[in-house]
Amino acid sequence: xxxxxxxxATLSLSPGERATxxxxxSQSVSSYLAWYQQKPGQAPRLLIYDxxxxxxxxxxxxxxxxxxxxxxxxxxxxxxxDFAVYYCQQRSNWPPSWTFGQGTKVEIK
Amino acid sequence: xxxxxxxxxxxxxxGGSLRLSCAASGFTVSSxxxxxxxxxPGKGLEWVSVIYSGGSTYYxxxxxxxxxxxxxxxxxxxxxxMNSLRAEDTAVYYxxxxxxxxxxxxxxxxxxxxxxxxx
Numbered sequence: 715x716x717x718x719x720x721x722x723a724t725l726s727l728s729p730g731e732r733a734t735x736x737x738x739x740s741q742s743v744s745s746y747l748a749w750y751q752q753k754p755g756q757a758p759r760l761l762i763y764d765x766x767x768x769x770x771x772x773x774x775x776x777x778x779x780x781x782x783x784x785x786x787x788x789x790x791x792x793x794x795x796d797f798a799v800y801y802c803q804q805r806s807n808w809p810p811s812w813t814f815g816q817g818t819k820v821e822i823k
Numbered sequence: 824x825x826x827x828x829x830x831x832x833x834x835x836x837x838g839g840s841l842r843l844s845c846a847a848s849g850f851t852v853s854s855x856x857x858x859x860x861x862x863x864p865g866k867g868l869e870w871v872s873v874i875y876s877g878g879s880t881y882y883x884x885x886x887x888x889x890x891x892x893x894x895x896x897x898x899x900x901x902x903x904x905m906n907s908l909r910a911e912d913t914a915v916y917y918x919x920x921x922x923x924x925x926x927x928x929x930x931x932x933x934x935x936x937x938x939x940x941x942x
Contacts, residue, residue, distance in 0.1 A: 746925070750929075756934075758868065763922065811883065812858070812873075814870070817868075
């Protein structure tokens with residue numbers, strides 16, 4: 715089973731600052747990694763798929779990079795609505811299963 | 824508009840059963856790959872089950888043998904039958920559609936329904 719480890723657990727930043735979130739896989743997942751944003755009381759929202767592709771309607775300040783085992787989600791300049799928890803996710807082929815990282819909380823400093 | 828709406832959650836005693844529903848609009852459930860994902864209070868996301876468009880089903884080890892995923896094509900609705908419920912099954916349950924081509928990501932998600940297993 716592939717394990718995804720996110721770091722840091724919490725990121726304390728101010729609006730306008732740059733946020734860099736990391737997701738490391740225990741073995742290669744090629745580019746098959748997605749990122750989600752979740753705000754309190756809401757469902758997760760897809761941000762990035764296949765490591766670097768922004769989902770429909772996602773602002774350009776969100777970007778993803780990486781391949782293999784190391785991935786990064788970058789928020790270039792934090793807006794007030796970006797303070798939330800972010801999860802990475804990957805898929806295993808056989809048996810079919812999907813796993814998530816434990817999440818990174820981006821909080822207002 | 825593509826939308827998923829879950830229902831059926833509630834308070835249930837350990838050992839009990841519950842069926843969750845997920846009504847879809849804007850797309851056809853039977854032509855897509857559909858999943859359930861849960862989130863225990865204050866915790867992260869855990870994949871639970873998937874049903875492929877062809878009907879194949881798969882489960883996380885934590886629920887295998889206790890939960891059953893199914894769909895009703897006439898109602899365009901996804902279900903999760905949960906039996907032998909345990910305290911550790913307490914969570915918000917989300918239904919979500921898997922990306923059609925590669926099955927690599929979930930989009931969209933429903934708003935979730937809370938299941939609380941407690942005596």
